[in-house]
Amino acid sequence: MIYIHIPFCKQKCSYCNFHFSTSTSKVDEMVNAIKKEIYLRKDELQNKSLASLYFGGGTPSILKVDHLKSIIDEVSKYFEFQNDIEITLEANPDDLNKKFLQELSSTEFNRLSIGTQSFFEEDLKLMNRAHTSNEALDSIKRSQDFGFENLSVDLIYGSPSSSFLNWQQNLKTIIDLQVPHVSSYALTVEPKTAMENWVKTGKMEAPKDDFQNEAYFYMTEFLKENNFQHYEISNFGKESFQSRHNTAYWQSREYLGIGPSAHSYDGNLKRSWNIANNSIYLDKISANTIPSEVEILSEKEQLNEMLMIGLRTSWGVSLAELKNRFSLDLIEKITSEIEFKIEEGILLIENDYLKIPEKHWFLADGIVSDLFLI
Known part of the structure; x- marks a missing residue:
């Protein structure tokens, strides 16, 4: 399988440290570099038959569909796509407008992973998300209208801005919308983030373990009652909708990561990761050099x-x-x-x-x- 890391973000979320930003003028250069890296590393995977192609990290949905399509086309030059290949795009709700989805529906993408996080305005504001609660709802409905049935939605639980009743409503909304896959994580306060500063200064309460524990176990029972399989600690899928891509990670299969900060694994001894710095990455690829470090596991x-x-x-x-x-x-x-x-x-x-x-x-x-x- 292949993972394409797209190093563009609209903003830095208040609950995480991850952030890469690149000016619009650099987008073409980065996309071309990613395509060139695919060529340079085309012989690294032993299995040339792909079951999964995943576009994630950063905010890949801010790219034009033509950019995304050109990367798929580049991969297809050197790898065989299985008939039922899963091709996933991570997307922010506010990027999934009618024009984008209409264009995307004519490509090979057949799965969307939507960074919803919550359907409540107070949660989204706390996490500094760019979308509103209405956009969170509309993006899912609109994606389904354009034929994307294989949807995964991300949810965050245990936020100080949320009540248990709100968490129950978030999960009920997933059922009402007939979303077949959920990835859900407890809100964590990471070092050197805005959220850590808010906790230290008393602007925000720290997440409570008891509340997160209660929210987690309610989620597991509620989703199972609604025909979801709890197949990984944070992941739930209806039959035939479990993520093939993430399952391959958990089963220690080989994968190739393309783009700044992307990780790769040969399924045995060798793990590697690309440099995170965009400028250095572009310079290395321009010089036909793989911008990665390698670790041999004991x-x-x-x-x-x-x-x-x-x-x-x-x-x-x-x-x-x-x-x-x-x-x-x-x-x-x-x-x-x-x-x-x-x-x-x-x-x-x-x-x-x-x-x-x-x-x-x-x-x-x-x-x-x-x-x-x-």
């Missing part, structure tokens, strides 16, 4: 990563794969901790897969970190 790091990723999912980690891939000595180092956690009821073995029971998923990071080999 056996311990591979094991830690498999546990970290796999135990976030409903299917868990294959014990057979652990035994086939890693030395007996390494497996024995985590066996006693696994057995202890099974006795505690926070791990289980089912059909030869190691899993965290769903009721403990909210604490998964701490559970997995106890298994890590240092």
